[in-house]
Amino acid sequence: MSTPETAHDPILWKQAKNRVGFRTHLRSYLTINAGLWLLYLVTSLSAGPIGFRHGYVPWPLFAMLGWGIGLVSHYLAVYRYPNERNQIEKEYEKLKRQQAW
Template identity: 35%
Template sequence: MSSQRTEEEIRSMAQSRVAEKKGFFIHLTVYILVNALLVVIWAITSSYSGSQFPWFVFPLAGWGIGLLIHCLTVFAFPRAGSDWERKEIQKEMDRLRKDS
């Protein structure tokens, strides 16, 4: 098998990477919006109840860890899952061809 990738393979890989990056930025946007809403809810309810405990830090931190992992898999270690995924796709394609 040749180590040279075809134009179609390169395009497919590029589309996959763009989709991964888009998914991360959507995740980041939702994280910011939801956590901003939680801070606003905390600010409003704490002013009425007198409780100043910043409970919003728990979802912010927990979700932030997940977001960090998502960021690392997309930008720092982008090939970690792609080779496995490509091999699994090839196995499924081979199995489907054999079953046909």
């Protein structure tokens, strides 16, 4: 009996796992940050009117920004630069061509 990992192309299998991992990360980001904003709104309503006062930034923005940087990095690793091996091969071929000159 073969496992899914041995029955498929290992590079494509890894890419599929990475994409599923990113989607899970994105779902967590959206869910948790929605909860943080809800908590912020509930606590702000009980404290008075909501608004951007001079020099005041809602605290959930800090969580979104910090985690968002990690999320963008994860996206780039999975979708923009998914296969480091191909990049290494391209760079190697480029170096070979330069050396031939």
